[in-house]
Amino acid sequence: MSDQGKVGVPLLEAVDLHKTYRMGSVDVPVLQGSSMKLDPGEWVAVLGASGSGKSTLLHLLGGLDTPDPKGGEVMYKGRTISTLTRGARNRYRNREVGLVFQFYHLLPELNVLENTLLPGLVGSGIRADRDRARELLSTFGLDHRLTHRPRELSGGERQRVAIARALLNKPEVLLADEPTGNLDEDTGSEILELLKKEHQAGLSIVMVTHDRAIAELADRVVVLHHGRVDQDQSLSIQ
Secondary structure (H helix, E strand, O other), X not given: OOXXXXXXXXXXXXXXXXXXXXXXXXXXXXXXXXXXEEOOOOEEEEEOOOOOOXXXXXXXXXXXXXXXXXXXXXXXXXXXXXXXXXXXXXXXXXXXXXXXXXXXXXXXXXXXXXXXXXXXXXOOOHHHHHHHHHHHHHHOXXXXXXXXXXXXXXXHHHHHHXXXXXXXXXXXXXXXXXXXXXXXXXHHHHHHHHHHHHHHOOOEEEEEEOOHHHHOOOOEEEEEXXXXXXXXXXXXXX
């Protein structure tokens, strides 16, 4: 994909998304016509209660799942990602977006540096990736932890590694699903400060949360309710 977006076209956009899961013999609709957009350099928070469809929306935006047949589209720089070739979709997931989850998904047998380098297995070259990984980990205060295993880290340190891994390939968009949900308040605040600095440096962010105070850090808030966008507000929610 080209690194240059079209003028006036959102960087990332969900258009009338529908997603239904099969639970035994029952169809369970999760998204029922949700739409949102992310402009370059913007931070959008997706706010909603448990079961509102927030994580499903994020998975669709990240290309980890696909909408229902005729169930809407996810557009990246004006192109529908579901129509891309398999190789192009893989590159989208690996290079255009970075993903961070509530649970860190670090491989226990690998150390901090090795976990951070995982996206570089499909990347620009191991030397460049290693330099980039060291730079990120140093910025995040982990340069003294490079050879430690995940079990030797605190929760906040593990999430810093997960964010560094997500940013290794210099994605244009960071998709974060409750990134502080598994952390205490002080540690969560540290992670949010880290994300704020990355955003100020130009990173576009979509962050799922159920916490209104966290959502208010974003430029714009999208509120999901029963699989539909109820509100889309700038700066803060009332």
